[in-house]
Amino acid sequence: MALQFEILGRFNRARAAQLILPHFICQTPLFMPVGTKGTIKGLTTSQLEEIGCQIILGNTYHLELQPTSQLIDELGGLHKFMNWPRALLTDSGGFQMVSLLHLADITENGVTFQSPVDGKPMLLTPEESIQIQNRIGADIIMALDDVVKTTITGPRIEEAMYRTLRWIDRCIAAHKRPNEQNLFGIVQGGLDPVLRDICVKGLVERNLPGYAIGGLAGGEDKDSFWRVVAQCTAALPEDKPRYVMGVGYPLDIVVCSALGADMYDCVYPTRTARFGTALVPEGILKLTHSAMADDTRPVDPTCACMVCKRYTRSYIHCLVTKDAMGSQLLSYHNLFYMLKLSRDLHSSIIEGRLPEYVCGFLQKMFPKGDVPEWVCNAMEVAGIDISSCCAPFPSSQD
Amino acid sequence: MKFAVKAWSKGRARAGVLQFVSSSKSSSPCPTEIEIETPALLLSTRKGLPFFISPDLLPSLPSPDSHLLQFSPLHFLEGITPETITTIGGLHEMLGLHEFRFAAVPRDSIVCLPHCEGTNKLGASFETPFGRILIKPSEYMKFIDSMKPNSWTTLADEVPAWVSQKRNKTSVDRTVRWLDDCIALSSKGGNIFGAIVGGSSVEERRRSAQEAAKRNVSGYWIGGFGLGESMDDRPPLLNAVTDSLPEQKPRQICGLGLPEEVLQGIDSGVDLFDTTYIYHLTTGGFALTFPLERFVRNVSDPQLSNMGSDGTKINLNSEVYRKDDVPIVDGCRCYTCQNHTKAYINHLLSVNEMLALILLEIHNTHHYLGFFRAIREAIKGGKFEEFRQQFIEDRRERDHIFTAALSA
Ligand SMILES: [Zn+2]
Numbered sequence A: 001m002a003l004q005f006e007i008l009g010r011f012n013r014a015r016a017a018q019l020i021l022p023h024f025i026c027q028t029p030l031f032m033p034v035g036t037k038g039t040i041k042g043l044t045t046s047q048l049e050e051i052g053c054q055i056i057l058g059n060t061y062h063l064e065l066q067p068t069s070q071l072i073d074e075l076g077g078l079h080k081f082m083n084w085p086r087a088l089l090t091d092s093g094g095f096q097m098v099s100l101l102h103l104a105d106i107t108e109n110g111v112t113f114q115s116p117v118d119g120k121p122m123l124l125t126p127e128e129s130i131q132i133q134n135r136i137g138a139d140i141i142m143a144l145d146d147v148v149k150t151t152i153t154g155p156r157i158e159e160a161m162y163r164t165l166r167w168i169d170r171c172i173a174a175h176k177r178p179n180e181q182n183l184f185g186i187v188q189g190g191l192d193p194v195l196r197d198i199c200v201k202g203l204v205e206r207n208l209p210g211y212a213i214g215g216l217a218g219g220e221d222k223d224s225f226w227r228v229v230a231q232c233t234a235a236l237p238e239d240k241p242r243y244v245m246g247v248g249y250p251l252d253i254v255v256c257s258a259l260g261a262d263m264y265d266c267v268y269p270t271r272t273a274r275f276g277t278a279l280v281p282e283g284i285l286k287l288t289h290s291a292m293a294d295d296t297r298p299v300d301p302t303c304a305c306m307v308c309k310r311y312t313r314s315y316i317h318c319l320v321t322k323d324a325m326g327s328q329l330l331s332y333h334n335l336f337y338m339l340k341l342s343r344d345l346h347s348s349i350i351e352g353r354l355p356e357y358v359c360g361f362l363q364k365m366f367p368k369g370d371v372p373e374w375v376c377n378a379m380e381v382a383g384i385d386i387s388s389c390c391a392p393f394p395s396s397q398d
Numbered sequence B: 001m002k003f004a005v006k007a008w009s010k011g012r013a014r015a016g017v018l019q020f021v022s023s024s025k026s027s028s029p030c031p032t033e034i035e036i037e038t039p040a041l042l043l044s045t046r047k048g049l050p051f052f053i054s055p056d057l058l059p060s061l062p063s064p065d066s067h068l069l070q071f072s073p074l075h076f077l078e079g080i081t082p083e084t085i086t087t088i089g090g091l092h093e094m095l096g097l098h099e100f101r102f103a104a105v106p107r108d109s110i111v112c113l114p115h116c117e118g119t120n121k122l123g124a125s126f127e128t129p130f131g132r133i134l135i136k137p138s139e140y141m142k143f144i145d146s147m148k149p150n151s152w153t154t155l156a157d158e159v160p161a162w163v164s165q166k167r168n169k170t171s172v173d174r175t176v177r178w179l180d181d182c183i184a185l186s187s188k189g190g191n192i193f194g195a196i197v198g199g200s201s202v203e204e205r206r207r208s209a210q211e212a213a214k215r216n217v218s219g220y221w222i223g224g225f226g227l228g229e230s231m232d233d234r235p236p237l238l239n240a241v242t243d244s245l246p247e248q249k250p251r252q253i254c255g256l257g258l259p260e261e262v263l264q265g266i267d268s269g270v271d272l273f274d275t276t277y278i279y280h281l282t283t284g285g286f287a288l289t290f291p292l293e294r295f296v297r298n299v300s301d302p303q304l305s306n307m308g309s310d311g312t313k314i315n316l317n318s319e320v321y322r323k324d325d326v327p328i329v330d331g332c333r334c335y336t337c338q339n340h341t342k343a344y345i346n347h348l349l350s351v352n353e354m355l356a357l358i359l360l361e362i363h364n365t366h367h368y369l370g371f372f373r374a375i376r377e378a379i380k381g382g383k384f385e386e387f388r389q390q391f392i393e394d395r396r397e398r399d400h401i402f403t404a405a406l407s408a
C-alpha cells in the first residue's frame, strides 16, 4: 500500500480527509480532471497547479495507443513525460474499449477488441492492464473490471460482478509496484443491492488501498444512482478512500460527498467548455447564446478565477466555438469551479457546516425551491436537513 | 507615444525607442510608461489575445519586448458590437491587459486578407471569416473609437504585385484619401499610423510615402508587401518608401515574416514587424531553433528529418523526436523549454492536443523576440550588415550540412 488516508473531519456520513499519495497530498472530497492523452485539453501543467488541481486522470487505453506505455516508461513515467509533479491516476482501459469500440467483447480471459490501428483482434487481460499501468506509473491504478451498462438487467450483471471479483485476484498478482502505486478495486453489480453487497464484501476481503464504485453515470435514473452510492459507501471500510467513477456534475458530487464518497472524475467540465458552456452556481451558462453578446458581466460574478476577473461574457461569447482561446478560457474557469467545489466541500465538512453549504448550493441551483426529489431523498439518508431550501411541495420530477 | 532613433548601423538600419506614456485618461490600474526598443515585434493576435497563449501565461514572455500586441478590428465584426466595447471601456479593459499596448491594423494576414477586386472608391474589401466584406472609413473609425487602441493604422487599398499600373495608381489615390478621411473622422486622436501602398511600382511607393509624410500622423504603416512580389523586388520598393519618410517617426510593416525578410525590412529602415510567421510555424508543428548569439557558428548535429525542417527550424511532427528527451533549444529560457521535452510535444502533436500549439507559440514567440534583441544589439554595435550576412551564411551552411546529412 502506497497511500495513507487520514480523516480530518466528518459530518454524519460525509468525510473530509487527507489522501497522502506518493506524489502529492490530496484533500478530499476530490475532483480529478481528466487528462486523457497526457494533457488536460488547453491547459498547461502550471495553470493546473495554479487553480489547485491535485490529481489528474490519464486514460490507459489512449496512452497505450499513443505514445505507448513502453515509451512513457522509457522516458521515466507519465509524471516526468508530461512534467506533472502532483498525483496521477490511470483507469484500466477496459471501460474505454467497451465504450469507444463497438467490437469489444468480454470473455473470461479479458477484453477482446479490434485494434484501431490495423483492425486485428487484440486482447486486454487483467494482467496486461496492470502491466501497462505499472509502466505508466500513476499513483493510483485501477483494476480491470467487467463493465456492463447499468441499464442492462438480468444474468449478465451477475456474471460481470463475479468476473470482476475473479479478475481482481489476477490484477493483484500481476501488480509489480505495490509500494509505489495503489491498486483500487471496482465494485460492480449494477443496480442490484444483493450483487453490490457481494462485490463490496469480496473486494474488502482483499484489503486494497482504495475502492471505486463502478458502473454508474451510465444513464441510470438518479434515484437508483444515489442508492447504489449510499449502499456502497456504507459498506466500504471507513479508513480507505472511495471513488465514484465517471461522476460528475456538481450536484452529483455534492450528493455523493454527503453520502460519504471521496473522489470523482469526469470529462464534463472540459468537454462542455469546448461547446461554449460555463459551470456557474446557478447551473450552466451557455456563452454561445446571442444574449451574451452585450452582457458585460463576468461569466460568474462570484468566481475568483483569472477568466472571471478579466473577461466579460460578451468577449467570451466572441471567442467560443470559433477560437481555440474560447475553449481554453472556459476550460480554465470550469475546472476552477470544480476544484473550488471540492475545496468548499472539504472545508465545510471540517468546519461542521456541511448542511449550510449544501443548502446554499441548492438554493442557487434551484432558486424556486424545486430541489429534485432524489436529492431530497439522498440528503435524508445523509442526515442533512435541506428543508430550508426546498419548496413546501417538492416537485417529483427528476 | 514618443519615438526616438538612438542608433544607426551604417546604412538605413536603425535602433530606436518607442515610448508609450501612461495610457490615456482611463482609470487603468497600470498607467506605467512602457518603453519598447525597436526594431520590435508586434505580437499578432486573434481578437486581441495571442492565438494560444492565454493572458495568465503572457507574463512568461520577455518583458517589455512582448508588450506590443497587434489586432484587427475586423475580428469583432461579429459577436460583439462597438457599443458594447465602448460600454466595457475599450480594448484594454475588454482584454484585461492594461500593461500591454495595442496597435490596430485592418488586416491580420491570416484570416482577414485584403481583397483587391472587391475594393472600390467607397471602402476597402476583405476576405474574412464572416465572408467578403466592404469597410468604409466611417465604419472602421467606429471600431477604432470604441476600442481605443494605442495606435491605429488608416484604411488602405492594398493590391497584389501583378496589378496594372493604373490600378496601382488608383490604390495610392484611395489610400491617401482614406488617410485624410480617417484623420478627419478620428475624434479621440490616438496615434495614427498613415498607410502607405504602391504595389511594385517604385514611383507609386514614393508618391504614397510622400503624401503620408505630409500628414499629421505619429507613424507609418507600410502595406502591400507579401502580396506576390519576389524578395529581390523588395529593396528598391522599401527604400523608396523609407527614404521619403521623416526619420523620427516609427515605421510599421505587414507581410514580411521570415527571418530573412525581417532582416531585409530592417536593412531598409523599418522598425515594427508582426508575427504571422510565428502563427504559421506553430500551427504547422514547427519550432524555431536557429542560434541567437551573434557570430556563433553552431552548425553541429542537425536533427535528421525530412519533414520541412531546415537550418532555422525543426518540425516536431517528425518521428525522430518521438524519444527526444530534451527541450527544443538547449538553454532556451522560455516556459516550454524550461518545462517540456521534444518527445512530449511530438506526442501532443500526434494526438492533436491543443497544448502543443500553446507550447510552440510560447517557444517560437520567445525565440523570435530573442532574434530581434540580437538584431538591436548588432545595430547598436554598428554591425548590422555583418549580422545579416552572418545569419544568411550560417543558414546556407546549416542547410548544406543538413541536406548532406539527409542524403548520407
Ligand atoms: Zn471563473
Ligand SMILES: [Zn+2]
Pocket (backbone or CB within 6 Å): B328, B329, B332, B333, B334, B335, B336, B337, B338, B363, B366
Ligand atoms: Zn524555448
